[in-house]
Amino acid sequence: MGQKWEAEFDALLVLSFGGPEKPDDVRPFLENVTRGRGVPPERLDAVAEHYLHFGGVSPINALNRDIIARVEAGLSEAGIDLPVYFGNRNWHPMVEDAVARMGADGVRSALVFPTSAWGGYSGCRQYQEDIARARATVGDAAPHLLKLRQYYDHPLLIDAFADAVRESATQLPAATRDSARLVFTAHSVPVAADVNAGPPGEGGNLYSRQVAEAARLTAHAAGFGDFDVVWQSRSGPPQVPWLEPDICDHLEVLAAQGVRSVVNCPVGFVSDHLEVVWDLDTEAREKASELGIDFVRAATPGTDRRFAELVLELVGEHLEARPARRLGTEPLLGSTFDGKSCAVDCCKAVIRPAGRPAHTH
Numbered sequence: 106m107g108q109k110w111e112a113e114f115d116a117l118l119v120l121s122f123g124g125p126e127k128p129d130d131v132r133p134f135l136e137n138v139t140r141g142r143g144v145p146p147e148r149l150d151a152v153a154e155h156y157l158h159f160g161g162v163s164p165i166n167a168l169n170r171d172i173i174a175r176v177e178a179g180l181s182e183a184g185i186d187l188p189v190y191f192g193n194r195n196w197h198p199m200v201e202d203a204v205a206r207m208g209a210d211g212v213r214s215a216l217v218f219p220t221s222a223w224g225g226y227s228g229c230r231q232y233q234e235d236i237a238r239a240r241a242t243v244g245d246a247a248p249h250l251l252k253l254r255q256y257y258d259h260p261l262l263i264d265a266f267a268d269a270v271r272e273s274a275t276q277l278p279a280a281t282r283d284s285a286r287l288v289f290t291a292h293s294v295p296v297a298a299d300v301n302a303g304p305p306g307e308g309g310n311l312y313s314r315q316v317a318e319a320a321r322l323t324a325h326a327a328g329f330g331d332f333d334v335v336w337q338s339r340s341g342p343p344q345v346p347w348l349e350p351d352i353c354d355h356l357e358v359l360a361a362q363g364v365r366s367v368v369n370c371p372v373g374f375v376s377d378h379l380e381v382v383w384d385l386d387t388e389a390r391e392k393a394s395e396l397g398i399d400f401v402r403a404a405t406p407g408t409d410r411r412f413a414e415l416v417l418e419l420v421g422e423h424l425e426a427r428p429a430r431r432l433g434t435e436p437l438l439g440s441t442f443d444g445k446s447c448a449v450d451c452c453k454a455v456i457r458p459a460g461r462p463a464h465t466h
């Protein structure tokens with residue numbers, strides 16, 4: 106069985122978002138991210154500050170290299186000879202360069218592991234577009250690329266989050282630990298993008314539905330009955346509605362209800378990206394402290410050994426036709442060939458020029 110797979114796929118590409126690795130990278134990186142997306146310049150200045158606060162270095166590339174090292178170790182332990190490549194949408198190593206190198210190395214056909222677990226435009230379809238663009242750029246030498254599926258409810262991911270929730274709760278002061286409120290966060294997106302998320306005619310909101318389901322599964326596994334799902338890291342002009350409430354506004358509501366401690370689980374992020382270390386560990390923590398709330402943030406799963414095992418399992422679904430292990434019931438999509446979308450208009454982009462109101466006549 107392994108032979109059949111090794112004949113069909115001769116490499117694995119880890120496809121991610123990318124981030125700056127020195128101060129001079131920050132502006133060009135942000136321009137790549139926001140080209141044509143209507144993010145106001147004030148927001149870009151603020152986000153540039155966040156990166157510069159950390160010396161102009163995003164944690165994301167190093168975290169992805171760690172994941173790749175563990176995946177390579179797992180593959181070699183399993184006796185699978187499959188070289189792993191690394192490419193990003195927005196910063197070096199760029200996916201176009203990775204795909205060019207794969208072609209030059211004689212790779213004909215490869216699997217692609219995306220570092221986003223989710224459906225939706227930003228979390229899924231845009232990665233399909235990256236694959237299609239990279240193949241088009243490289244031309245005839247480009248390998249065929251099969252993107253692996255969404256994995257937001259994989260038991261290895263949920264277990265890693267649940268252990269992290271339990272572990273971070275133990276860091277709360279004994280006096281407020283037992284009454285702690287569990288608050289999940291994921292990256293906000295425009296409401297219109299969430300409405301478009303999923304195949305047309307299947308109810309929409311695929312991203313927020315998957316986030317809600319992952320939160321429920323994690324809370325249950327961690328032994329919490331009550332929990333909230335809120336959002337973080339909004340951008341875009343103020344008149345465009347995004348998923349709400351924001352974590353910081355929600356902390357005010359919780360404080361007014363008498364909540365004295367919060368366990369925050371960034372269920373929407375696989376690693377400690379800048380959004381985690383800035384928007385949560387800096388801004389939300391400061392807000393909580395102003396409100397007199399004890400605040401702890403659960404670890405992300407990227408550094409957990411189970412995350413590399415998850416990558417190997419997804420690869421094994423193609424190697425050995427293993428059934429997809431999952432805990433949830435929401436639609437599970439996102440695996441397509443050569444950057445096609447899952448369906449016509451699946452997770453369609455919402456492009457609106459900066460500053461223009463949603464409805465004009």
Ligand SMILES: CC1=C(CCC(=O)O)c2cc3nc(cc4[nH]c(cc5[nH]c(cc1n2)c(C)c5CCC(=O)O)c(CCC(=O)O)c4C)C(CCC(=O)O)=C3C
Pocket residue numbers: 122123124125135138139142144148149152163164165220221222223227228292293294295338339340341373377378379380
């Ligand atoms: C759903 C989602 C994920 C999760 C899925 C996935 O992982 O892909 C994600 C991940 C990430 N987003 C990241 C960074 C940024 N996202 C931005 C802007 C935006 N994100 C959006 C959504 C998402 N983003 C959206 C709808 C926008 C508006 C503009 C647009 O429609 O594209 C901007 C522009 C400035 C700002 O407004 O913040 C930056 C710098 C980084 C790297 C962080 C690091 O360096 O560690 C990562 C992993």
Ligand SMILES: [Fe+2]
Pocket residue numbers: 292
């Ligand atoms: Fe983002």
